[in-house]
Amino acid sequence: MCSAPGKVIISGEHSVVYGKHALVTAINLRCYSQVNKADRIKIISELGETGLNFEVHPYVSWAIKLFEERIKRKITPEVRIKSQIPIASGLGSSAAVTVSTLAALSLEYGMDFGRDEIFEIAREVELRVQGRASGVDPFVSTFGGAWLMPEREKFSFNARLLIVDSGESSITSEMVAKVAMLKERYPEIVDGILDVMDRITIEIKKALETGNDTAVASLFSINQCMLKAIGVSTRKIDRIISMLERSGIAAKITGAGGGGSILGFVPRRIKEPELEHKWLEVSPEYEGVRCEHGG
Numbered sequence: 328m329c330s331a332p333g334k335v336i337i338s339g340e341h342s343v344v345y346g347k348h349a350l351v352t353a354i355n356l357r358c359y360s361q362v363n364k365a366d367r368i369k370i371i372s373e374l375g376e377t378g379l380n381f382e383v384h385p386y387v388s389w390a391i392k393l394f395e396e397r398i399k400r401k402i403t404p405e406v407r408i409k410s411q412i413p414i415a416s417g418l419g420s421s422a423a424v425t426v427s428t429l430a431a432l433s434l435e436y437g438m439d440f441g442r443d444e445i446f447e448i449a450r451e452v453e454l455r456v457q458g459r460a461s462g463v464d465p466f467v468s469t470f471g472g473a474w475l476m477p478e479r480e481k482f483s484f485n486a487r488l489l490i491v492d493s494g495e496s497s498i499t500s501e502m503v504a505k506v507a508m509l510k511e512r513y514p515e516i517v518d519g520i521l522d523v524m525d526r527i528t529i530e531i532k533k534a535l536e537t538g539n540d541t542a543v544a545s546l547f548s549i550n551q552c553m554l555k556a557i558g559v560s561t562r563k564i565d566r567i568i569s570m571l572e573r574s575g576i577a578a579k580i581t582g583a584g585g586g587g588s589i590l591g592f593v594p595r596r597i598k599e600p601e602l603e604h605k606w607l608e609v610s611p612e613y614e615g616v617r618c619e620h621g622g
């Protein structure tokens with residue numbers, strides 16, 4: 328059995344697809360994959376039970392296919408997925424299922440792939456399924472920890488982050504395509520917004536490192552305005568964010584948007600957030616993909 332963590336993007340979703348900075352951390356929710364040799368391919372998850380199926384299980388199916396190409400032979404694994412990361416929530420469940428499955432395939436078929444190799448294949452899976460993608464999600468899921476991307480520079484911070492589920496699905500490929508269309512239509516405007524997002528990411532990193540809660544909170548709000556400007560917020564998300572702000576918590580979309588999760592920054596002066604919505608506190612996870620031998 329192998330597992331890999333989900334992630335939150337603290338700043339830089341979408342702009343990172345165009346080479347701008349992003350701050351991202353793995354979180355303490357994991358996806359578990361168990362692979363056993365069998366006589367035909369079977370994929371079992373909360374999405375259902377299928378064979379190789381690029382509609383229902385696109386990430387696992389591509390992981391199996393690209394793993395076969397890499398080892399140059401056909402395989403017929405049974406793959407069982409159990410995940411703590413909600414699907415289509417902007418929390419990196421697709422990358423985590425890909426990474427944990429590749430590690431479990433490598434373990435079961437005696438390939439002994441290292442993290443670099445797992446990341447390389449997971450990145451290819453992401454591109455096959457989503458088309459355009461930055462590679463941030465599979466990177467963080469493979470290696471764990473908190474990073475400034477695209478430099479791959481580690482950073483550490485001490486902040487309380489909470490997640491609120493918008494109850495709407497976030498489909499990364501659709502949202503990335505939507506931003507690409509807007510950028511094609513209004514290149515100068517959208518490029519300007521992406522540059523602002525880049526600057527915000529750098530400033531959030533500084534503010535987190537120096538423990539400047541007021542600055543983090545205002546930068547979160549500006550960031551959310553930019554995400555709204557490129558069309559990835561929704562009315563429901565806007566409402567939840569206003570509600571969080573009334574309780575003193577600055578918040579923004581995390582991940583591709585269009586639904587999914589909202590990331591809230593809890594300043595130190597708030598000891599216990601009192602919110603109308605259900606929320607979950609997440610903490611950074613320093614361990615990336617791992618396997619429990621014999622498990």
Ligand code: MEV
Binds near residue numbers: 341461
């Ligand atoms: C998805 O978690 C983040 C996006 O920036 C897409 C990507 O980086 O590939 C929206």
